[in-house]
Amino acid sequence: MNVRGLADELGIWLRIAAGVESCCAAPQGEQLLDNLAAIPVVSSRASRRLGCYVFCGDEPVCIRLQFAQEPENLRQTFLHEIAHACDHLSQHGGSRRVAHGNSWRQWALALGIDTATTGRSVAIVALHQQRRKLVAICLACGAEIYRVRRLNRNNRYIHSSCGGVLKTR
Ligand SMILES: [Zn+2]
Ligand SMILES: [Zn+2]
Known part of the structure; x- marks a missing residue:
């Protein structure tokens, strides 16, 4: 499965496409959307993190997601990782980015998700600690x-x- 496949399944591809359009003008935006659509989505069983975006240099590798989540939570986690992917894809050759810095926040806002990442990670750490x-x-x-x-x-x-x-x- 790739990003496009899961986004269609969750009914959020149009929302993603609109978010990318609003952040990135036509030729680059379309290219970015194509690259984003093709990123593989793989299942992760890590209890510490609900999702992560994996890349190598300039190349996206995959988005890992823990699928044992409530549907709304899964959508939020997926969009959170998509914001990381967009942030990475739009900054080819850029210097090392801050994970949840200003450019990531702009993407998160364009995708309409909560930028309060600390609350989210506290919940995950608590889940892990419990175990x-x-x-x-x-x-x-x-x-x-x-x-x-x-x-x-x-x-x-x-x-x-x-x-x-x-x-x-
Ligand atoms: Zn993140
Ligand atoms: Zn000892």
Whole structure:
């Protein structure tokens, strides 16, 4: 699936096209829209992030999305990553951009999404933290190890930063 396919499925392609038109004049805007449409969308199972835009140099690679989201949330996340893609595609050869800087905000506004990214990431971090448990304590330095998955109690684990034995819980 690519951006165009998912945007059609979610019924937001016209909204995206209108946003790009309003930000970028005709020839560049059309080119940008074509490039955007072709970016692959891949499913991500990361619990820390609901989505991300991946690129390599000037080239877009893909948009990763966690599909286990409420539909409205998925639309918002998708548009958020599309704003990153537009920001990247419209600045070929530009210097390193700030992830949620002014140019990203302009794209986000054109696409009609919330620019308060901090609220969004707080929710994601909370989701991830909820899933982490205290799994071991280092008997040498007392460090507490938190993970999403428990350790196997039958194994012996060594604390990598001090070499002490970890007591699993
Ligand atoms: Zn972002
Ligand atoms: Zn230790």
